[in-house]
Amino acid sequence: MCATSLSRNCSSFRRRTPFLFAVIVAGLLLNQAMAQFPRPRALFAENQPVSFSERIRSSQFVAIAECIATTRETETHPAGFTTVQIRRVFRGSEILETDQIVKLDIVYSGRAGQTILVLGQKLDEEGSPFEYIIIENPLPWRLGYVSKLTEMEADSTLRLSYFLPYLESTDKLADHDAYLEFASATYAELVKLHPEFPNNKLRQWIRNVDTKPERVQLYGLMLGMSGRLVDAKLLDDLIMNALRIDALKSQWARRDDIVAVFEIGDGDLEAISIDGLPVTDDDQLNRNVDHQIENTVNPKIKLQEGLIVGYILSRGVRALDRLDEQFVQAPDVGYDKRQLALSALSCVWINSKDRFARERLLKTIHGFLNHPETADTAISILSQSQDWSVQDRLIGMLDQPAFNGPDMRAAIATYLIASAKRNEKVSTPTAADIAEARKAKVSLERLRRLNAQSVTDIEE
Numbered sequence: 261m262c263a264t265s266l267s268r269n270c271s272s273f274r275r276r277t278p279f280l281f282a283v284i285v286a287g288l289l290l291n292q293a294m295a296q297f298p299r300p301r302a303l304f305a306e307n308q309p310v311s312f313s314e315r316i317r318s319s320q321f322v323a324i325a326e327c328i329a330t331t332r333e334t335e336t337h338p339a340g341f342t343t344v345q346i347r348r349v350f351r352g353s354e355i356l357e358t359d360q361i362v363k364l365d366i367v368y369s370g371r372a373g374q375t376i377l378v379l380g381q382k383l384d385e386e387g388s389p390f391e392y393i394i395i396e397n398p399l400p401w402r403l404g405y406v407s408k409l410t411e412m413e414a415d416s417t418l419r420l421s422y423f424l425p426y427l428e429s430t431d432k433l434a435d436h437d438a439y440l441e442f443a444s445a446t447y448a449e450l451v452k453l454h455p456e457f458p459n460n461k462l463r464q465w466i467r468n469v470d471t472k473p474e475r476v477q478l479y480g481l482m483l484g485m486s487g488r489l490v491d492a493k494l495l496d497d498l499i500m501n502a503l504r505i506d507a508l509k510s511q512w513a514r515r516d517d518i519v520a521v522f523e524i525g526d527g528d529l530e531a532i533s534i535d536g537l538p539v540t541d542d543d544q545l546n547r548n549v550d551h552q553i554e555n556t557v558n559p560k561i562k563l564q565e566g567l568i569v570g571y572i573l574s575r576g577v578r579a580l581d582r583l584d585e586q587f588v589q590a591p592d593v594g595y596d597k598r599q600l601a602l603s604a605l606s607c608v609w610i611n612s613k614d615r616f617a618r619e620r621l622l623k624t625i626h627g628f629l630n631h632p633e634t635a636d637t638a639i640s641i642l643s644q645s646q647d648w649s650v651q652d653r654l655i656g657m658l659d660q661p662a663f664n665g666p667d668m669r670a671a672i673a674t675y676l677i678a679s680a681k682r683n684e685k686v687s688t689p690t691a692a693d694i695a696e697a698r699k700a701k702v703s704l705e706r707l708r709r710l711n712a713q714s715v716t717d718i719e720e
Contacts, residue, residue: 313440314440314441315379316379319381320380320381321356322351322352322378323347323350323377324347324376324378325378326347327375328343342363342364342367343364344378346359351410417452421456423441424458426438427442427461428471447607451485454485454486457483459486463494477565477566480570481569482570485573487574492571495570503586564600568583569604577616580616580621584623584624584627586601588631589627602625602628602634605641606637606641609625609645613645622649625647629653639672643675648679651676651699651703652699655672655703673707677700677704679697680704681697
């Protein structure tokens, strides 16, 4: 048996506080290694922590070890070290082997004989140092979970299918892993798996007031991919409920009262103030809080992009009509809500535009040009979709002060430059395309006269 020192440089490992199945992350080097692991383009998980399952997949070695002894201080290890014996190697048999004695350059708080999971990276060819995580007291079934993760194929559909039953699991580690896997999935990966989605459970989780908001938007998207009318009705109720609650709260925003809004069984909203608004008594408050029936919409849900995308997918053109009514034509919709709706439309356009008539989708996107807060984003979407039908309208918007900001000028410049170059890769452009491209060049010169920098910045 050989002895190997896994040296490291992180004082947090010298803490004496024991953890039950705690994850202890060793410094920054593992994060650097994780950054090299290619993650898919996430829909909802841009700022999410790295999941345990992803750490397993990216680790060069994964092994079970038994704690033998802890040494506090020596001349060669002034910070102390822990000696462990490798009992089982899941991955990295070329790095570690069964029965190998290994020194972890930490003072481990566990007792002798305690089992730990060790995983991490070999950072150089000289065998030192390693970077690692240790997990205390891995339960037997978790070893099967770890083993499965180390064997799992790179195929994203198979991986997501494996994690699907763990969503909202009572086991917090597996549940958290499953959520991060789905939140980090691409739209295309979710579409592939959508026939397996547990729609009844998704509806149940969405209605549950304890479900976290970020999960509600993921579940709303997953539910909408099935395209069922009953799911479209639920998503429509969620969106409208969120809009009504926000409208009520905005009415009271001038007051420093804490207001809770609950939806009761018949769909009516009842507002309850904790300070200042004599709406109800404590008994009524308790009755409303405890009031749970199957069709009650979750009153804690906020308007989110995933819910809107799911609604559009499940209701089709009628959902677009609803968006026109609630987000384009309604005068009192806030900036953030219009942006969410337009972002959802952009997601549908990029990923599922073949499910709609092109002109119908564009009609709703055109509507967002009427609002200064969303016009630049709408122009960017139209430019990417090569819809050149609004060229004259955009130039006219520059004469309106509300639309003449730097973001708008940049968006219009980008649109006109793309329009002017539309025929460069076309072997036989139509006469109409040639005329429109020529018009775009004239409009671009007009914009250059109005604000040369806005054009120059894009051209560069």
